[in-house]
Amino acid sequence: MRILIAEDDLASRKYLYKIMSAYGECDLTVNGLEVVEAFLTAWDLGHPYDLICLDIMMPRVDGIKALQAIRDLERQKKVKDEARAKVIMITALNDKETVFNSFETGCEAFAAKPVDTAKLLEVMRELGLKV
Amino acid sequence: MSDDAYREPMLEMFIFESVQLIEQLEEEVLNNEKETGFSVESINKIFRIMHTIKSSSAMMLFKNISTLAHSAEDLFFFIREEKPAEFNHSRLTDIILSCIDYIKTELDEIQNGKREDSDATELINAVRVFLEELKGSTQAPKKEAPKQTEPQKFYIAAEKQPIAGAKSYQAIIFFEADCEMENVRAFTIVHHLQELASDIVYVPEDIIANAESAQVIQRDGFTIHFNSASSIEEIRSFFGQTAFLARLDLQEIPLAQIPAQAELADNVKMPEHLTKKPVKSESGSHLASFISVNVDKLDKLMDIVGELVIAEAMVTQNPELEGLPLSNYHKAARQLKKITSELQNIVMSTRMVSLAPTFRKMNRIVRDASKALAKEVELEIVGEETEVDKNIIENISDPLMHLIRNSVDHGIESPAERQDQGKPAAGKITLEAKNAGREVWIIVKDDGKGLDRAKILKKAWENGLTNKQEHELTDKEIYSYIFLPGFSTKDQVTELSGRGVGMDVVTKNIEKIGGSIQVDSTPGEGTVISIRIPLTLAIIDGMTIKVGHSRYTIPTTAIRESFRAKPGDVIIDTEGNEMTIIRGVCYPVLRLYDIYKINQAITDMYAGITIMVENNGKGFCIFADELLGQQQVVVKALPSYIKKVRGLAGCTLLGDGNISLILDVDGFMNAYL
Numbered sequence: 001m002r003i004l005i006a007e008d009d010l011a012s013r014k015y016l017y018k019i020m021s022a023y024g025e026c027d028l029t030v031n032g033l034e035v036v037e038a039f040l041t042a043w044d045l046g047h048p049y050d051l052i053c054l055d056i057m058m059p060r061v062d063g064i065k066a067l068q069a070i071r072d073l074e075r076q077k078k079v080k081d082e083a084r085a086k087v088i089m090i091t092a093l094n095d096k097e098t099v100f101n102s103f104e105t106g107c108e109a110f111a112a113k114p115v116d117t118a119k120l121l122e123v124m125r126e127l128g129l130k131v
Numbered sequence: 132m133s134d135d136a137y138r139e140p141m142l143e144m145f146i147f148e149s150v151q152l153i154e155q156l157e158e159e160v161l162n163n164e165k166e167t168g169f170s171v172e173s174i175n176k177i178f179r180i181m182h183t184i185k186s187s188s189a190m191m192l193f194k195n196i197s198t199l200a201h202s203a204e205d206l207f208f209f210i211r212e213e214k215p216a217e218f219n220h221s222r223l224t225d226i227i228l229s230c231i232d233y234i235k236t237e238l239d240e241i242q243n244g245k246r247e248d249s250d251a252t253e254l255i256n257a258v259r260v261f262l263e264e265l266k267g268s269t270q271a272p273k274k275e276a277p278k279q280t281e282p283q284k285f286y287i288a289a290e291k292q293p294i295a296g297a298k299s300y301q302a303i304i305f306f307e308a309d310c311e312m313e314n315v316r317a318f319t320i321v322h323h324l325q326e327l328a329s330d331i332v333y334v335p336e337d338i339i340a341n342a343e344s345a346q347v348i349q350r351d352g353f354t355i356h357f358n359s360a361s362s363i364e365e366i367r368s369f370f371g372q373t374a375f376l377a378r379l380d381l382q383e384i385p386l387a388q389i390p391a392q393a394e395l396a397d398n399v400k401m402p403e404h405l406t407k408k409p410v411k412s413e414s415g416s417h418l419a420s421f422i423s424v425n426v427d428k429l430d431k432l433m434d435i436v437g438e439l440v441i442a443e444a445m446v447t448q449n450p451e452l453e454g455l456p457l458s459n460y461h462k463a464a465r466q467l468k469k470i471t472s473e474l475q476n477i478v479m480s481t482r483m484v485s486l487a488p489t490f491r492k493m494n495r496i497v498r499d500a501s502k503a504l505a506k507e508v509e510l511e512i513v514g515e516e517t518e519v520d521k522n523i524i525e526n527i528s529d530p531l532m533h534l535i536r537n538s539v540d541h542g543i544e545s546p547a548e549r550q551d552q553g554k555p556a557a558g559k560i561t562l563e564a565k566n567a568g569r570e571v572w573i574i575v576k577d578d579g580k581g582l583d584r585a586k587i588l589k590k591a592w593e594n595g596l597t598n599k600q601e602h603e604l605t606d607k608e609i610y611s612y613i614f615l616p617g618f619s620t621k622d623q624v625t626e627l628s629g630r631g632v633g634m635d636v637v638t639k640n641i642e643k644i645g646g647s648i649q650v651d652s653t654p655g656e657g658t659v660i661s662i663r664i665p666l667t668l669a670i671i672d673g674m675t676i677k678v679g680h681s682r683y684t685i686p687t688t689a690i691r692e693s694f695r696a697k698p699g700d701v702i703i704d705t706e707g708n709e710m711t712i713i714r715g716v717c718y719p720v721l722r723l724y725d726i727y728k729i730n731q732a733i734t735d736m737y738a739g740i741t742i743m744v745e746n747n748g749k750g751f752c753i754f755a756d757e758l759l760g761q762q763q764v765v766v767k768a769l770p771s772y773i774k775k776v777r778g779l780a781g782c783t784l785l786g787d788g789n790i791s792l793i794l795d796v797d798g799f800m801n802a803y804l
């Protein structure tokens with residue numbers, strides 16, 4: 001499994017990397033622009049990501065905008081809905097508007113920080129990822 | 132965790148929505164039972180509600196609720212699609228109600244901070260078994276429930292609650308003019324700040340990459356937004372350690388207003404194709420017209436308005452102003468009075484809640500009770516839109532439940548008995564609420580057999596509640612014995628309304644909110660129980676009277692009239708009790724100075740004033756020196772060092788600084804008559 005972790009905070013990034021590296025090959029990015037770049041590069045190489053963990057409050061391009069870009073790109077490439085990358089937003093923002101915006105933009109799950117690891121893995125299982 | 136604790140907005144919303152849905156569902160189910168059989172629309176509605184609950188609880192990862200709702204959804208899907216002609220409606224109702232109960236308890240526990248799922252397997256199995264039976268009895272080709280079309284979303288709640296009391300701060304830092312390397316210094320600050328703060332956002336953002344940012348910092352300062360649990364003093368001392376610090380602007384900003392970095396520093400332009408489709412925000416379209424407010428705040432607001440009412444009286448009725456020609460002052464004072472009373476009305480209205488949810492709950496009580504007792508009972512609700520203070524709602528629910536259960540159990544007869552008497556087989560209970568002046572009346576009426584006067588009297592004698600003979604007591608007095616502790620006319624104890632330990636609890640609860648309860652009954656035709664509750668307890672309309680140097684306040688609602696007795700009006704009976712006759716009815720006269728041992732009061736019955744008060748249909752007269760005037764008073768509890776004085780409800784502060792004792796007419800009557 002290919003996993004992309006986008007997180008500007010060093011500690012959170014290391015933590016997520018530690019959890020996720022057990023389940024697949026992780027790439028790390030620190031802002032939304034890099035996320036989109038990494039996403040495109042992965043496609044060009046023929047190994048798109050299966051799971052993308054997105055922070056929302058990131059410099060340059062925030063997580064929701066990055067998510068929007070990813071979904072737009074997938075639509076352009078005519079990716080089937082089942083084959084889309086699974087996106088889990090992982091953020092300290094937990095107000096209703098942010099959560100609904102994220103769901104509307106097309107993420108699969110929304111995890112409020114601090115992350116409940118057990119539930120995160122449960123959701124990854126529910127999403128059909130090999131955990 | 133208690134109710135006022137911080138909860139994540141998503142969790143909050145889930146609980147709020149689900150509770151509402153469940154209430155709707157319960158109402159729908161109960162309505163259907165009344166109409167014997169589920170209509171197509173309500174099957175649809177129940178299906179939709181179950182579907183919503185299933186999805187939202189799955190999103191919040193409450194598996195037990197979602198699995199249960201899923202199985203119920205399947206069941207109703209089957210009923211909707213296959214339309215089985217014959218099935219047991221009552222059993223379906225039972226099953227769905229037990230599902231509702233389970234989800235309700237779960238929601239309660241989630242609300243109280245519980246995170247683990249409890250086991251719902253038994254219920255789920257019950258639903259499945261019922262569904263299988265239905266499937267077995269239907270010959271029609273089976274359609275499977277469609278695969279979920281919309282993808283399931285998940286919300287993972289934070290592992291632990293974020294630090295309580297986290298505050299947002301904004302700090303703008305200016306360095307001394309010649310310190311140099313401002314950008315590196317700024318970065319060091321941010322780096323160290325991470326130890327006591329989170330969600331740090333700063334401008335300019337490219338402090339390391341861009342050397343020119345040093346000039347920006349030098350010119351505009353270095354702005355940091357962050358969340359921290361530390362106090363503003365701690366934050367200030369943290370920044371104080373910075374080398375070359377010239378000036379620090381530190382302030383607290385409302386929580387969750389920290390802008391995303393990209394928005395804060397709008398000099399960063401997004402690539403064209405990314406900005407084309409802005410994220411649609413739903414929040415603009417349905418603006419919230421309601422906000423939820425912590426009840427503590429409303430209580431506090433009420434307290435403050437109370438203080439304001441007292442302060443207003445102290446200013447406008449200040450004894451130092453007496454006799455001064457102050458026409459403009461009085462104009463201004465009247466204006467102030469008007470505004471204060473408007474304010475008071477508005478604050479009171481914010482606390483008003485409709486009785487509808489409380490009343491609707493009773494549908495369920497009637498259903499369960501009548502089912503358990505094999506009686507047919509119909510509940511009619513009148514005036515459920517009536518509003519009362521929130522405190523009252525909390526205290527009224529249990530007593531009402533009790534009264535209704537009692538009516539079903541003791542009041543309504545069995546269908547056979549009713550038909551023998553020429554009544555319709557189904558009994559009827561009416562639950563009514565209405566406003567009457569500054570009071571709310573709640574009336575529970577049944578058309579059952581009525582109270583048994585002789586039996587109540589016999590029980591009252593047996594239990595030593597009275598030793599009066601039958602002809603000495605009015606019907607109402609006899610009926611009111613059912614509210615005394617340890618009274619039950621039912622010979623056999625039933626599991627439902629028990630042995631009558633409840634009725635005195637009902638009275639206690641009602642009295643706690645300043646209300647009173649009355650019962651009236653006609654044998655063979657039914658019983659009427661009326662509860663009268665004052666709209667608010669905090670501020671009452673009172674008549675202040677003077678006795679010697681003391682002041683007393685009588686609630687205006689209790690006063691019927693006042694008069695100066697003329698010689699010959701007052702008679703003395705054989706036991707030395709004073710009486711007066713008003714329009715042919717004899718009322719006892721009580722001298723306040725005598726009861727509360729006040730010196731220097733007027734003792735001549737014909738020089739003072741006599742006030743007739745009435746409570747629960749019983750009247751008596753109070754003798755005092757003079758009436759001082761009617762005003763709104765704020766009820767304060769008597770200080771704890773004064774032991775409970777009989778007949779007093781509390782005290783209040785008058786405009787001239789005197790303390791007035793508020794008479795509790797009901798308690799007064801019980802104590803001294």
